[in-house]
Amino acid sequence: MGTNDSRLSDLITSSASALAGKLAAKEVSSEEVTQAHLDRIAEVDGGERGIHAFLHVNTEEALGVAREVDAIRAAGGDDAAALHPLAGVPIAIKDLIVTKGQPTTAGSRILEGWMSPYDATVIKKIRAARLPILGKTNLDEFAMGSSTEHSAFGPTRNPWDLDRIPGGSGGGSAAAVAAFEAPLALGTDTGGSIRQPGAVTGTVGVKPTYGAVSRYGAIAMASSLDQIGPVSRTVLDAALLQELVGGHDPFDSTSLTDSFDTLAAAARAGAADGSLQGLRIGVVKELGGEGYQAGVEARFRESLELLKGAGAQVVEVSCPNFKYALGAYYLIMPSEVSSNLAKFDGVRYGLRVLPQDGPMTIERVMAATRAAGFGDEAKRRIILGTYALSAGYYDAYYGSAQKVRTLIQRDFDAAFAQADVLISPTAPTTAFPLGEKLDDPLAMYLNDVATIPANLAGVPGLSLPSGLADEDGLPAGLQILAPAREDARLYRVGAALEALLEAQWGGPLLAKAPALGTGQSAETNAGVK
Structure with missing residues (x-):
């Protein structure tokens, strides 16, 4: 069944908050909503030209949870009153979060078919709130990439143009939300892996303050940088999901004790008020200009004018050490990768490959398993990180990168003394063609140039659509950054700008996306802003 069916269209294209309202009013059932999304996945996700957002579809459990929610609501009473506001709204989970x-x-391949014996903290909270889990979404191997082409199970395609990348590493979650396969998803962001896919798929992606959402149960790539966060189609939906999965967790030693229970209220206030009178917005001089696509810059400048019109004061700020962020990140992150991925050794769990000849030692089993189980990008980062941590090079590389990290944190402190939030384009370009940068790692790494500083400093960042680039009709993204622990401020400003942009567009940007399965490409949208 296609999206021309108005009933199905309403069920799969409504925002999560709108669906929650319909479910609470008993206008629709969770089983109907969940089945509609499962049908959508069956329709557009498989086949040679499918989106391939999902690695596993969780049909029976998802429908079972949906029926439980419907039964509780039908019975009424205290149990129905106690249901979480998002109960019955389906969600997709990045396949880096154990479930x-x-x-x-x-x-x-090194974890192909592995079944976790426990739930991540965020999954426990989702199950307790009774959100049907639709399945697990595709990603670059161990979250290493900016295009979801480094998945051992094949690439994900961008719903706006099936020959383009959906961003990475969380391209599966972003594509699922953009293609109306799920109203909500969870991702992880180590250097932009939620925000950059959001930018190139026309969705909303948020990296919360480091420690605001528990990382317990997220398979670690770089522990000091990784952060679980929401993927959605609206700023309010992202706020609702972060409120649900966030909060202190004693199982995570980096978990903050702060309360983040005003995020949705902040988003609603920003959208309703529309005024940003007195807000100081800093434009980061180093996150723009050379290397940024003209259409991306144009939509960014137009958004700036909207913010000014809403009463915001726009000032330029300089963060001189941001130019070193990419280099520092690609020393710190591989060093932590080298340590975190050492556990995948073919001995305890996962893939085991035995050497073809010679003595059967643990070392040789480990070498054979890792050679067969890890892809090229994972091996590249393990080797780089091991080298950076080796005797004689630790201070020159890893130690120096950590000093640069401190300088970047000081740049943020200075910038936030001049501005309440900082903004920039989320990514320097729109989605590039599949395969274009696969053999050029350095070109691929440059996609994260605007998002990496937030991870190095631990501050929250939100990406929302800023419009369609003139050159190719593909989505561009705008990034908002706030001081650490000020996630509510991020959502308030993001929701206000989202309302201004949608008023200008006449509705959500995703309403302009080419219909899947028609053979349309992004050129159809060229010139649409």
């Missing part, structure tokens, strides 16, 4: 009863592969 009991479903495979967790991290997009790697």
